Amino acid sequence: xxxxxxxxxxxxxxxxxxxxxxxxxxxxxxxxxxxxxxxxxxxxxxxxxxxxxxxxxxxxxxxxxxxxxxxxxxxxxxxxxxxxxxxxxxxxxxxxxxxxxxxxxxxxxxxxxxxxxxxxxxxxxxxxxxxxxxxxxxxxxxxxxxxxxxxxxxxxxxxxxxxxxxxxxxxxxxxxxxxxxxxxxxxxxxxxxxxxxxxxxxxxxxxxxxxxxxxxxxxxxxxxxxxxxxxxxxxxxxxxxxxxxxxxxxxxxxxxxxxxxxxxxxxxxxxxxxxxxxxxxxxxxxxxxxxxxxxxxxxxxxxxxxxxxxxxxxxxxxxxxxxxxxxxxxxxxxxxxxxxxxxxxxxxxxxxxxxxxxxxxxxxxxxxxxxxxxx
Amino acid sequence: xxxxxxxxxxxxxxxxxxxxxxxxxxxxxxxxxxxxxxxxxxxxxxxxxxxxxxxxxxxxxxxxxxxxxxxxxxxxxxxxxxxxxxxxxxxxxxxxxxxxxxxxxxxxxxxxxxxxxxxxxxxxxxxxxxxxxxxxxxxxxxxxxxxxxxxxxxxxxxxxxxxxxxxxxxxxxxxxxxxxxxxxxxxxxxxxxxxxxxxxxxxxxxxxxxxxxxxxxxxxxxxxxxxxxxxxxxxxxxxxxxxxxxxxxxxxxxxxxxxxxxxxxxxxxxxxxxxxxxxxxxxxxxxxxxxxxxxxxxxxxxxxxxxxxxxxxxxxxxxxxxxxxxxxxxxxxxxxxxxxxxxxxxxxxxxxxxxxxxxxxxxxxxxxxxxxxxx
Ligand SMILES: CC(C)[C@H](C(=O)O)[C@@H](O)C(=O)O
Ligand SMILES: CC(C)[C@H](C(=O)O)[C@@H](O)C(=O)O
Numbered sequence: 001x002x003x004x005x006x007x008x009x010x011x012x013x014x015x016x017x018x019x020x021x022x023x024x025x026x027x028x029x030x031x032x033x034x035x036x037x038x039x040x041x042x043x044x045x046x047x048x049x050x051x052x053x054x055x056x057x058x059x060x061x062x063x064x065x066x067x068x069x070x071x072x073x074x075x076x077x078x079x080x081x082x083x084x085x086x087x088x089x090x091x092x093x094x095x096x097x098x099x100x101x102x103x104x105x106x107x108x109x110x111x112x113x114x115x116x117x118x119x120x121x122x123x124x125x126x127x128x129x130x131x132x133x134x135x136x137x138x139x140x141x142x143x144x145x146x147x148x149x150x151x152x153x154x155x156x157x158x159x160x161x162x163x164x165x166x167x168x169x170x171x172x173x174x175x176x177x178x179x180x181x182x183x184x185x186x187x188x189x190x191x192x193x194x195x196x197x198x199x200x201x202x203x204x205x206x207x208x209x210x211x212x213x214x215x216x217x218x219x220x221x222x223x224x225x226x227x228x229x230x231x232x233x234x235x236x237x238x239x240x241x242x243x244x245x246x247x248x249x250x251x252x253x254x255x256x257x258x259x260x261x262x263x264x265x266x267x268x269x270x271x272x273x274x275x276x277x278x279x280x281x282x283x284x285x286x287x288x289x290x291x292x293x294x295x296x297x298x299x300x301x302x303x304x305x306x307x308x309x310x311x312x313x314x315x316x317x318x319x320x321x322x323x324x325x326x327x328x329x330x331x332x333x334x335x336x337x338x339x340x341x342x343x344x345x346x347x348x349x350x351x352x353x354x355x356x357x358x359x360x361x362x363x364x365x366x367x368x369x370x371x372x373x374x375x
Numbered sequence: 376x377x378x379x380x381x382x383x384x385x386x387x388x389x390x391x392x393x394x395x396x397x398x399x400x401x402x403x404x405x406x407x408x409x410x411x412x413x414x415x416x417x418x419x420x421x422x423x424x425x426x427x428x429x430x431x432x433x434x435x436x437x438x439x440x441x442x443x444x445x446x447x448x449x450x451x452x453x454x455x456x457x458x459x460x461x462x463x464x465x466x467x468x469x470x471x472x473x474x475x476x477x478x479x480x481x482x483x484x485x486x487x488x489x490x491x492x493x494x495x496x497x498x499x500x501x502x503x504x505x506x507x508x509x510x511x512x513x514x515x516x517x518x519x520x521x522x523x524x525x526x527x528x529x530x531x532x533x534x535x536x537x538x539x540x541x542x543x544x545x546x547x548x549x550x551x552x553x554x555x556x557x558x559x560x561x562x563x564x565x566x567x568x569x570x571x572x573x574x575x576x577x578x579x580x581x582x583x584x585x586x587x588x589x590x591x592x593x594x595x596x597x598x599x600x601x602x603x604x605x606x607x608x609x610x611x612x613x614x615x616x617x618x619x620x621x622x623x624x625x626x627x628x629x630x631x632x633x634x635x636x637x638x639x640x641x642x643x644x645x646x647x648x649x650x651x652x653x654x655x656x657x658x659x660x661x662x663x664x665x666x667x668x669x670x671x672x673x674x675x676x677x678x679x680x681x682x683x684x685x686x687x688x689x690x691x692x693x694x695x696x697x698x699x700x701x702x703x704x705x706x707x708x709x710x711x712x713x714x715x716x717x718x719x720x721x722x723x724x725x726x727x728x729x730x731x732x733x734x735x736x737x738x739x740x741x742x743x744x745x746x747x748x749x750x
């Protein structure tokens with residue numbers, strides 16, 4: 001019986017609360033499997049690690065993450081560490097770089113159709129939105145050379161950051177986008193987003209994306225179009241279904257666009273993410289960091305009212321991409337859907353505070369586990 | 376009697392059609408004024424200039440723009456010039472740089488409350504949205520050093536772009552934002568948008584914005600908050616009224632956020648913009664480029680159905696900021712409002728095709744002129 005080692009990083013704020021509900025789901029799956037078991041082990045990461053070890057990504061946490069089959073994270077940060085020299089998000093950036101987690105995957109869809117009315121968009125605009133933002137995560141402005149401004153003396157305070165990409169960077173993220181596109185039948189369209197009318201890195205991006213699709217994926221029915229980031233940011237609001245499929249983009253643009261898209265389903269607590277170090281095809285090793293897209297929400301931490309759905313769905317992505325258990329992932333997603341679906345379509349209609357309801361994190365976790373057991 | 380020289384750049388596609396309606400408005404104002412007249416002179420710019428002179432910004436056009444009190448533009452670009460080495464938007468970038476048009480001003484509001492239902496956002500989310508995006512326009516990734524990728528031989532195809540800012544750049548755009556904030560009573564809040572948790576230029580930006588407000592504007596009641604660009608891109612959809620006031624940001628973020636915001640009022644044809652070379656306080660010279668935010672829309676060019684409202688409102692901004700005629704600008708805006716207002720609130724309810732109606736560009740121009748004459 002195979003054992004998968006999953007490192008758990010509960011983190012700060014509501015992180016531990018939402019992670020607890022997701023690990024219950026993984027434990028249930030582990031206990032019911034004849035072929036594998038999941039071993040879960042928690043480590044300090046983020047603000048709590050700054051408190052305990054003086055840095056957000058302590059050495060033993062990093063070592064464990066490197067060895068792991070996958071990492072499940074809650075959230076990091078909070079006012080306590082917000083302004084210091086050592087900040088929680090530095091741990092996140094370091095982890096991405098150390099593990100070469102080059103592909104950030106952010107699905108934007110309604111985990112249950114019953115949630116349509118929660119969108120800030122009109123129902124007729126939001127209905128049927130279903131795309132995945134694939135964001136390059138270890139290059140670009142985030143990791144290029146930079147110079148901090150010197151504002152102390154009478155100097156001009158010049159600062160710069162550098163956006164850097166090369167062929168290899170763009171090629172591998174394109175392959176990952178194409179892999180995801182091929183999970184649908186017919187393959188989902190690729191929408192590559194850049195600013196090729198201004199940036200050299202975007203002209204590189206556009207050419208390599210197109211060349212990679214032409215030479216390796218066109219024969220499998222994959223198509224790609226190219227859109228400018230300013231235009232894409234409009235379409236995402238005015239007619240987001242036009243972007244259905246796979247949205248492929250670089251680090252900074254992906255940061256903005258994935259967050260922009262994340263409010264469409266109406267509550268940040270609903271959505272999962274994955275950051276992968278390789279193709280999730282079950283062949284090579286694909287270690288990944290899985291986390292809900294929401295922050296640490298210090299204002300509601302400790303109250304047991306945070307929405308655990310984003311973390312539970314992150315655990316589903318973990319099963320699918322790093323543990324090669326796509327069918328079990330489907331089951332977790334189906335269980336979540338049932339828990340969220342309105343009563344009139346046969347669901348349990350559980351609603352946490354972010355969706356205007358009174359159910360707690362544990363209520364949702366209990367019900368997901370219960371439904372999952374019955375599937 | 377003073378003469379203001381306004382250079383007109385009709386450009387490509389629907390540019391000439393929408394500009395024609397806006398120049399009618401300026402001509403009317405000129406003919407009725409006892410104190411000044413407006414002299415309008417057209418020049419080639421954009422695609423049509425590539426055809427006539429081999430480059431998008433011909434020398435005589437540039438010379439005229441430099442001499443002018445203000446510039447009214449339509450739109451540039453089209454499939455004919457889309458892919459060549461010489462492209463229309465290069466003219467736009469060159470003009471910004473040559474005239475040092477460092478402040479791009481993009482109001483996001485409903486020119487008439489009657490248009491609320493056209494927003495892709497729910498009415499209760501869109502209602503009352505009213506902010507101005509102030510985008511730094513001549514620095515950042517747009518104008519830093521860059522290297523194009525070499526993809527020909529077996530090379531790694533490395534490319535880079537550089538985001539550059541210094542203290543002076545940030546200081547002057549902050550002053551401009553503060554100037555606009557002071558036009559309201561009490562002053563509108565400033566929302567400065569950056570990515571200070573990652574970028575050195577953003578840390579510079581945040582400090583200089585704060586220092587400038589503290590040292591020069593706090594005593595006049597101006598406040599500033601700082602938000603991350605990813606978060607702002609969410610708030611702009613989920614609760615855009617939270618951003619009411621002045622949004623201050625750098626070039627690339629401003630490109631994305633201003634376009635994202637522009638779909639809120641429901642039709643791109645409605646919104647104006649200004650790009651200024653100085654404080655629009657009527658003291659120093661403030662040459663500016665005024666243009667609607669929409670593109671050249673080649674698909675509907677020549678049909679006389681394009682919405683001229685964005686260009687007419689750009690002419691109003693021209694009056695206000697470069698010609699120091701704020702009261703006349705108010706009148707033009709009031710006339711446009713009356714033309715767009717629904718009949719049940721006493722308006723004329725004219726609707727071009729982009730708003731689902733059958734009125735032509737000239738119908739709207741006629742009616743704006745008629746209402747303006749009566750004010
Ligand atoms: C915390 C921050 C550095 C990070 C990023 O910008 O990548 C976050 O916004 C994210 O998207 O995961
Ligand atoms: C045409 C393009 C270079 C330009 C820009 O990115 O600045 C446009 O999108 C704009 O916002 O005016």
